Amino acid sequence: MKKLLKNIKLVLFFAGLVLVVFLANCGLTPLTIEVPSVVNANEVATFILNCGTEPRIANTDPPYTSKLIVGFMVPKSWKAAQNTTVELISSEKGNSTLVLIPSAEKEAASGLAWPDAAKKRFGIGPNLLDDFEWLVYRSVPAYTFINNEDIKFKVKISSKVGSENSFSRLGFFILSAKENLRPEDTDYTKYAFSNNFSVTNGEGDLVDYVNPQLAKVEPVKSLDNDFISLNFDAGIIETTLSNTDEIFLEARGFTKSGQQIAITTKVDKTRLKPLGGKKYRIDIWPRGLLNVPQNETLDRFEYYFTNAAGNAKVGYGNTADPFRYTFKCP
Amino acid sequence: MKTYRISLLVCLALFVLGLGLSGCNKEIAGVSVEPLKNIAGTWKVVQLTRNEEDLSERVDLSAFRLVLKEDNTYSFADKLPFVVSDPGTFSLDDPQYPFYLLLKPAGGMPEGKVSLQMPVKKGKTQLSMTLRPGCETNTYRYTFERVQD
Structure with missing residues (x-):
């Protein structure tokens, strides 16, 4: 009886093994x-x-x-x-x-x-x-x-x-x-x-989908009459803004007719919200934020992240150059 | 004998009730016409999504109002990205079963067409508008509720 039980166990074991091999190779x-x-x-x-x-x-x-x-x-x-x-x-x-x-x-x-x-x-x-x-x-x-x-x-x-x-x-x-x-x-x-x-x-400009970016814009394709989200990832590199959570947006828009409109005030509507992990975000409607006249359209804009005093700025690749964004659709 | 009388009364009562109910039914069936949708009022945004991402808590929606008047004129208080920005006149593509709200700005700016749904949530009628004010690939859904005066 004991031997029979042992044989059954052995048969079941091999059956299981065969099944596993089958499944693994299927x-x-x-x-x-x-x-x-x-x-x-x-x-x-x-x-x-x-x-x-x-x-x-x-x-x-x-x-x-x-x-x-x-x-x-x-x-x-x-x-x-x-x-x-x-x-x-x-x-x-x-x-x-x-x-x-x-x-x-x-x-x-x-x-x-x-x-x-x-x-x-x-x-x-x-x-x-x-x-x-x-x-x-x-x-x-x-x-x-x-x-x-x-x-x-x-x-x-x-x-x-x-x-x-x-x-x-x-x-x-x-x-x-x-x-x-x-x-x-x-x-x-x-x-x-x-x-x-x-x-x-x-x-x-090169669109880098792979590497962590100091700044990114979502949606990637949008116009000045969209809501766009500007993300600042201060965790990827040491910058002059590494020691503050009070981060603001400075932006300059360029209209199709060549006019420039800038915003540098440090108020609630230019303040980035912390998301944790040294990541920050601001959601803006470019036309509204820059008060673009009705007969004008923004072609592109340039921006920096700054501290509350405006004396520490972070731009493209942590240089003095601004981040740049061009308004266009797919 | 008393029990019998009560039973008879109950039967009679049920019969009368039955008559009444069937009468009601007929009456309802006779006037079952979808009423014209009245969307007049002052509307505020209670939810906003961009490509299904909820932006309601991320952008300031508090001051924006869409005012739709009985005389079919509309206007805005404050501004948000919308299909039109100037005040003008509005109409529904079908006053009984509207699918679209048409906004025609005064002063000759292009007409705006907004896909419209009217869900009822917690007893309140909402206006749910789907629009693409920027790139065609970016879809926004504005959900409005009437402002209680």
Whole structure:
């Protein structure tokens, strides 16, 4: 009797082990990505995703059939939906071009549109500034797999980078359409974020999505008739404002007609609110704060953070130059 | 015998009540017309979101008023980013089931169109307006309540 019990235990142990091995190997192999480190503005960048399949399916009747879904995350300013092709390259299953999933279609596990579902699951990865969008493509054919059909495949994404100089880390994922973006699933969903990716020789100031910034503006794209939030992160570097919580905004607006309007008063409406951890924020309506005449529009503005006396100032990169912001839409 | 009489009375009472109720029903069905929405009043902002981020406690909303008068003119007290800044006349796209509030400033500035909902919260009618006064990518929702005079 004792021996029988021991045998049953042994059988159960091996069954468990086999199950674990099966589960561990099921689905897609880990994703590796090939992303160039620098691309010129307005040129087409090529990203290669290397992946593979490891079908270990308990019940193969009916056989496992699924479409391939590929998502990637780039700065919104690329307008990538209009400037991208996504291709599957597979000697076993044939090459094919994936198509963008229509915006009205919802991802079943989250009930959100696919780009929102991807953002919910993967966020913006290691980036700090949020001005990205996820684009999600799906294969037209569905592919059938038999057990142990281990193949390797590539996905080639060709996307025209925007005109803006930027420094970011791009996101990519591959998914078996049958499984949806279930939050706990790591077998059929594989994702990766790139190393630093630069767009150079483009227009305007460099948008650095990766490194902590002394100052950042949210939303990244806005006009003078928006509410904008100016954030000051005094914790990343020692500045002349490191020993005070009384921090004010000094700003100078430049109108389209060339007029300049400045505000240097230290009052409640120019005072930054502490958020803890040496971070501060002020939310302003630029037109209102600078009292812009109705027939004028602000093109851009420059600003400093100062102490209450106005004799200690912090500007761009902790220099005497101001921070600069240009009002524009995507 | 007494019990029987009481039962009869109760039955009679229920019958009369039933008649009354069915009469009521018919009457309600007959005049079931959605009343015209009256949005006249002085409105203050009780909540403001930008791209679903709550800014209500972060910006000063206390002085801003939208005044909608019975004669279909509107005006503002104080200023916030809004689709129009000059006073003028207003109308609803549908006075019974409004989806949009149209604001036409006097003096020829472009007309402003605001997506409108009228939820009732804690017994108070609110005006919930969705608008994009700056970039099209930045969506604001202003929630107003009537100022109690």
